Amino acid sequence: MRGWDIFEGQPYLAFPSLLLPHSSKGRYMSSDSLKGKVAIVTGGGTLFGAAVAKTLINDGAKVMIVEINTESGSAAAKACGATFFHGDVTDDSSISKLVESVISSWGRVDILVNLACSYDDSGADSTRAQWTNTLNVNIASAAILAAAVRPYMAKQGGGSIINLTSISSSVAQTGRWIYPVSKAALVQLTRNMAMDYAGDKIRVNSVSPGWTWSAIMDMLSKGDRKKTDRVAAPFHLTGRVGDPEEVANVISFLASDKASVVTGADWAADGGYSAMGPEQAVPAIPLLEA
Template identity: 30%
Template structure:
């Protein structure tokens, strides 16, 4: 248990908090004193993480649903305000992989679903939450981008486009709201142990091409907790003059 309680009295929304990087981030924020809204598609996972937070004496509530739907975004925002009275940090972490499909092989359903969850949902959440941050005097938005935010060789067309979009959204938020006390940054994980899966079609063109570049990944796979530490740092007062950054957390993959 950390002795650093620098988030005491603050409230944090973490999306995709039922597993992987989101779960690790939710637990770290709670450990440092934050009240945490756990948002996830899985009811079982969301309530498990809420239980983990409460078991250590922390405060957490869950909202279950598809963040690609405006009504779920509204419920997340309303629940955080009702239970905590304010929103200090938004962690836009929820995301899904594509099928590593090349553009010519990407069906509309794959494209639209990946863009909806990975990019439109973070936009809708920021749109809903940032005005409350401004009213309260400031806040921080941290997104989970990806190595696919920098390059075309880390995923398929849909995921790559969505994560480039996350980087752009992060920078736009930083510029638009820096004079309002709201900072926006993102982490760009490399290979990390999480529950996210790739349902690639065997023998498809995209996976065959992307696979040949994976040898340039970091020399080891990160733990979710390592990514969470970077998220918490970017949301903290220690990063008070860091704004508009997409931070690689990838053991040097971005430098290759």
């Protein structure tokens, strides 16, 4: 089995113990930068999404987590003080009900974080069903959700949409075709959205994490953070994987009025992964002399 095959079908969703927010080393830095704002976080049921929800709450927002997995979604919402909505981002009626629920609860929506994803990808052997389903979750749903919140944001005088992309959007990774393509498309979709929503004062940005301590890393390494950092060290300038809260801080910034001049951008939150070239952080020229 190849390393990434484990992503297929997201088997770790069967391990509820992995779904609770990871206690990180004090990386939650509360502020009131999102005070009075209302946010939707899709796919908030696992480590990463729950950390994003918690960070937005710590910064003053009210958050609705949308999650297809009832058990993980309700547990994550309870743990971080969010409201849980059981929904499927590929289902248009579910999206309508979600937006109705947010508006009837809080009367507004200021922030949309498109984080739900599918990793289902068999590389060169991918089936048409895998292509269709993964692109549907990762790209089409982000566009349809954005369209659903747009009229409310426009009426309020603006909003902020953040799409979770990835370092996978710009490099080739063995055995993976669909997921990286979906994330590359989402980087482009971010620009398109930013262009067409600018008139409504809706800013749209993407955040591209590097390897981040998440449910899948927790499961693959059997909870061994040190080992995960060791494996990631050669291709992250920081010498470790990121914490989800560190990525969440970037998302929170982009969601806030502090980022008022930022739109249509892809923000690297990747520990320097994308800055590093094929020579990695190893002096290669001296090897010629050795």
